[in-house]
Amino acid sequence: MQKIYDTIIIGGGAAGLISAVECKRLGQDILVIERNPRAGKKIVLTGKGRCNVTTNNHDLDDLISKYQRNGKFLYGAFSRFTVADTLTYFQDTLHVPLKIERGNRVFPESNNAVDIIYALTKEIEDNILPNTSVLNFKTEGNKITSVVTYKGEFQAKRFILATGGKSYPITGSNGDGYTLAQSLGHTISEPKPALVPIICKERWVKKLAGLSLLHVQITAEQNNKKIVSKFGEALFTHEGMSGPIIIDMSRQVGDALEKGEVKLSIDFKPALTKEVLDKRVISDFQIYKEKVFKNSLRKLLPSSLIPIVVDLSEIDPEKKVAEITREERLRLVNLLKDFKLTVLKLDGWDKAIVTAGGVNIKEIDPTTMKSKLIDNLYFAGEIIDVNGPTGGYNLQICWSTGILAARSKNG
Ligand SMILES: Cc1cc2nc3c(=O)[nH]c(=O)nc-3n(C[C@H](O)[C@H](O)[C@H](O)COP(=O)(O)OP(=O)(O)OC[C@H]3O[C@@H](n4cnc5c(N)ncnc54)[C@H](O)[C@@H]3O)c2cc1C
Numbered sequence: 001m002q003k004i005y006d007t008i009i010i011g012g013g014a015a016g017l018i019s020a021v022e023c024k025r026l027g028q029d030i031l032v033i034e035r036n037p038r039a040g041k042k043i044v045l046t047g048k049g050r051c052n053v054t055t056n057n058h059d060l061d062d063l064i065s066k067y068q069r070n071g072k073f074l075y076g077a078f079s080r081f082t083v084a085d086t087l088t089y090f091q092d093t094l095h096v097p098l099k100i101e102r103g104n105r106v107f108p109e110s111n112n113a114v115d116i117i118y119a120l121t122k123e124i125e126d127n128i129l130p131n132t133s134v135l136n137f138k139t140e141g142n143k144i145t146s147v148v149t150y151k152g153e154f155q156a157k158r159f160i161l162a163t164g165g166k167s168y169p170i171t172g173s174n175g176d177g178y179t180l181a182q183s184l185g186h187t188i189s190e191p192k193p194a195l196v197p198i199i200c201k202e203r204w205v206k207k208l209a210g211l212s213l214l215h216v217q218i219t220a221e222q223n224n225k226k227i228v229s230k231f232g233e234a235l236f237t238h239e240g241m242s243g244p245i246i247i248d249m250s251r252q253v254g255d256a257l258e259k260g261e262v263k264l265s266i267d268f269k270p271a272l273t274k275e276v277l278d279k280r281v282i283s284d285f286q287i288y289k290e291k292v293f294k295n296s297l298r299k300l301l302p303s304s305l306i307p308i309v310v311d312l313s314e315i316d317p318e319k320k321v322a323e324i325t326r327e328e329r330l331r332l333v334n335l336l337k338d339f340k341l342t343v344l345k346l347d348g349w350d351k352a353i354v355t356a357g358g359v360n361i362k363e364i365d366p367t368t369m370k371s372k373l374i375d376n377l378y379f380a381g382e383i384i385d386v387n388g389p390t391g392g393y394n395l396q397i398c399w400s401t402g403i404l405a406a407r408s409k410n411g
Contacts, residue, residue, distance in 0.1 A: 005031045007406075008147060008156040010134045011177065012039030015381025015398035015405075016162035017120040021094075022406035023160075024124055031154060032124065033147065035133040035172050040117035042164070042171040046395065047105075051113035054086050054399065055392040056104040063396075067388045068251075069356065074386060076366030077400035080407075086399045094119035105391055129154075133176075134163075136183055142375045144184070158376040160369075160405045162398075165355025165382040166191050177383045178358070185373045187360045189385045193352030195394075196250045197242035198264070201342040204308055208236035211304050217270035218245055220253050220343070221263045228252040231270060241341065247353060248389050254346045266339040268301070278333045285329070289322040296321045300336070309335060354394050358385040368408035369401050378405035 007023045009016045012034030023030045032039065043051060057063045060078060064071045087106065090096045096119045097109040108115045121128070129151070138146045138153065146155040163177025178188045212235050219229040228249045235243035241264065256262045269277050281300070288296035294317035297306045310317045313335050315328045363372050364379050371377040380402040388394050 002153075002155055005029050005154065005156040007031075007158050007160060008033065008154055009160045009162060010147065010180070011162040011164060011173075011381075011383075012036070012121075012128055012130075013042055013162060013164050013171075013173065013381060013398070014040070014120075014395055015164075015383075015402040016160065017117075017124070018399055018402035019160050019162060019380050019406040020124045020127060021120060022403050024127065025093075026406065030124070030127050031156070032128045033132050033134055033149065033154070034128055034130050037130050039121055039128055039130070042168060042173065043117050043120075044113050045168070045171070046113055047107060049113050050107050050111045051116045052390075052392040052395070053090060053098060053106045053108065053116065054083055054396045056083065056087075056100045056106050058083055063393075066393055067386060067397075070361050070386045071388075073361040073364075073366050073384075074397065074400070077369065077404045078396070080367070081400040081403040083396065085403075086396065089399070089403075090116075090119065103391060134180065136180065139184070139374075142373070144374060144376055156376075158378065160378045160380055160402075161383060162380040162402065162405075163383055165358055166349055167193060167352035167355045167382075169349060173382070175355075181359050181379075181383070184371070184377065186363050186371065189357040189360055191355045191357035192254070193346065193349050194251055194254075194356035194387050195247045195353035195390060196254075197237055197347040197351055198240045198246055198250060198253060199344045199347055200240035200264070201344045204311075205236055205240055205341070206238045208304055208308065209238045211236045211302060212243065213266070213268070215270065216245075217267040218249070219265045219267070220249055220256065221265055222256045222260060227256045227262065234266075239347075240344070242347075242351075244390055250346055251356065253343060257343060257345065262343040264341040264343060266341070268305075268336045268339060274333055274337055277336060278330065281329055281333055285321045285324065289320075291321055293317055293319045293321055293324060309339075312339075353390065354387045355382055356385075356387050358383050361385050367404075369405040370408055378408060380405040 006028035007030045009020045009032045012032045020032045099109045132149045134147045136148050137144045144159050146153040164173030166175035217231045220227040230245035232245040233243050234246050294310050313332045369378045381398040
């Protein structure tokens, strides 16, 4: 007779792995089915290889408010397995020392995402079936009896679907979990790439590719009205802009783009008013009065930005600084406070940090993660229609929903 597992977990990402660890700790006989040769492929990429495990935000209401869409659905999971529980679980149960950095971001003390994967897999290594994709389910009435793979069928009393979304498909999450859920009658809110870089029309941005801007204010505007404005770190890419503040505003930019043109306005000197910046420019021009304009901005701007600013200022680059008019100088000041780029589109699935959309939350019990349609099916992680900003918020979804799914019982 074929073995019947207590729980089969489909997908060995963050959500599936923590579910599996917890199920095993609860004494369950488990199997994790993972299509990749190794589990946790996406975790390696998180936090630029350092894994921003969670956010050190312990105020439940404030935490929930960060998840603009469907945040309230997460009350059930976040109140049952809190941020504090997450920190304790990683530090005391899985023995990964953590540290808190700027912006409440929590990282492993080692700065190495691989330590998180090791901690999540060491107890369940023998329970993972790699190189195996779940193709479909077999059901009887309202229950799944087995999953079908090319390596055969596997039976269990209950199933946790943790196949992720559609973002970064190279890591294994190609969205086929949605098809699996649909085959069981679940509906899917249209998946869209979220937390993505922005592609701009101006072709000269590629000359700035790699230039990182540390303390800038970027405002997205439509018809000269502010849509969203963020202060912090951004980055020029070959096609446009990326970095934390761009990625965090990408959802609002994407929504606005459906209605019309969107511009990005970069304030390179947000700490200075126009008047103070003008005084600063006057003082620099005094220092460089014998030079030509193109050689007068090195105290003010990174070198790769200077030729672009010189060009856009429409001041003759060869003009002697002493001969620059007040009008020209004010034009330069305005440019530094309101440097415009035109948004062409958002980048796609290959660069999206997460998926917006997924399994309809109305069909999942928020207190157990159990399907309301199938008696022995649970969901965990990015496959659910919830997503948060950067800063550890998306992995926290995986930890809380994953643990909750593990601890919930059929019935
Ligand atoms: C570059 C990058 C950096 C990020 N950095 C952070 C960060 O620092 N902090 C943060 O909070 N979030 C971060 N995120 C988001 C976070 O990584 C994800 O939200 C999270 O990893 C999703 O976990 P998951 O387990 O739900 O899905 P996934 O990690 O996508 O795992 C799903 C797993 O299921 C497997 N699978 C899929 N279909 C099948 C099938 N049919 N059969 C068998 N197996 C299947 C896949 O191979 C995959 O291993 C980042 C994302 C990216 C792309």
